[in-house]
Amino acid sequence: MKITAAVARAANADFTIEPVELDDPRDDEVLVRVAGVGICHTDLIARDQHIPVPLPAVLGHEASGVVERVGARVRKVKAGDRVVLSFLSCGHCERCEHREPSYCHSFVALNFPGVRADGSSGMRIGEQSVSGRFFGQSSFATHALAHERNVVKVTDEVALELLGPLGCGxxxxxxxxxxxxxxxxxxxxxxxxxxxxxxxxxxxxxxxxxxxxxxxxxxxxxxxxxxxxxxxxxxxxxxxxxxxxxxxxxxxxxxxxxxxxxxxxxxxxxxxxxxxxxxxxxx
Ligand SMILES: [Zn+2]
Ligand SMILES: [Zn+2]
CATH class of the missing domain: 3.40.50.720 (NAD(P)-binding Rossmann-like Domain)
Incomplete structure (x- = not known):
């Protein structure tokens, strides 16, 4: 699908608002329409290449929004659910099993390379691949591809667009x-x-x-x-x-x-x- 994203093209340069092509969610992925997203120091040091996410990239890692579509194996959420997006974790390493997913042994591999394990990023501009999957979301965009493990349902008594920073800061x-x-x-x-x-x-x-x-x-x-x-x-x-x-x-x-x-x-x-x-x- 066509989405609009804030693309990081160069270190220390402004983000540019551009149309981006986003893949359909895979079996364990969740497509979220972004309502709001915080900006965190980690986004800026990734853009500026202190964290070497290959550019161009779509960053953004503390979003909130509404689930639009889910992959075939997703059970935790369904279309229409209001969610906050956080970091991704593997779910089966020693730290994840101790319910400390923020210390997941695969934290770097899952949150920073800009691609899935098979090398796909899920995002393109024309023929050019764009780094996505940042913290399992890349949510500086109208839509984000999250994962069943990094979405958390929230109630509807609170202003959804304000809740993103619960996911990180x-x-x-x-x-x-x-x-x-x-x-x-x-x-x-x-x-x-x-x-x-x-x-x-x-x-x-x-x-x-x-x-x-x-x-x-x-x-x-x-x-x-x-x-x-x-x-x-x-x-x-x-x-x-x-x-x-x-x-x-x-x-x-x-x-x-x-x-x-x-x-x-x-x-x-x-x-x-x-x-x-x-x-x-x-x-
Ligand atoms: Zn952060
Ligand atoms: Zn883990």
Whole structure:
């Protein structure tokens, strides 16, 4: 079928909106009409070739939408279902069997090469093959070919077009706090960076009933939002001494620190903020 997609043609260049030919869903695939999609740092570093997805490519990996058609073996969803799309996993390796599919042994092979195992991408522009299958979806497009394993049904009480980031950024931040670190009620946590991932970590910490939730974030609007969503303290690292401020709030250091920035010196500060026997989470 003919779809319209935002195509990444060159590193550090704008996406171009183009018509693309998309294959029919295979037996285990799900065709989704995209309602909304988040843009994530991982999309940009793939476009810019820090992750070497062959260009041209259709990226996009945190979408929501409505199922249009399913392959013959798909049982989980049917046409008309509202779904969120997430990363793909194999379902049968050691980590998948431990219900930790985000650590699937085939994660890279399933989410980044731009093609299926047989070398097909499912997308073309004219005669030229275009990398697809990004995170098992390539959803910077009107339609995405997902897989039975990476679609999750959602209820119709919520605005579908807003739900895409649940598939990547939100579950990364909330999952780090609620599952990986499993911050306990009454504990203290310092969260570095309040983009989608960090702000979801703040909400996760509020749900866990952490007593002290410190955010470190240079943008005032994000600090304000974090305080509305459950942070107890907000530090501006551009104008305050982060390490000293954290020790003012938690003299012995914090039980947990969480970094969503990926910036070396910030991670060092996060490590230095820990109390003895504290734990640092990085994503
Ligand atoms: Zn992402
Ligand atoms: Zn697996």
């Amino acid at each position: 939100f579950q990364t931040g909330a999952g780090a706090i609620m599952r990986s670190l499993a911050c306990e009620a009454g504990s203290s946590v310092a969260i570095f960076g309040c983009g989608a991932v960090g702000i979801a970590a703040v909400m996760g910490a509020a749900i866990q009933r952490c007593k002290t939730i410190i955010v470190v974030e240079p943008q005032a609007s994000r600090r304000k939002l974090a305080l509305e969503l459950g942070a107890t303290h907000a530090i501006d690292p551009m104008h305050e001494d982060t390490a000293a401020r954290i020790r003012e709030i938690a003299a012995a250091g914090v039980r947990y620190a969480f970094d969503s920035t990926g910036i070396g010196p910030v991670i060092e500060t996060a490590l230095g903020a820990l109390a003895l026997h504290g734990t640092l989470g990085v994503v």
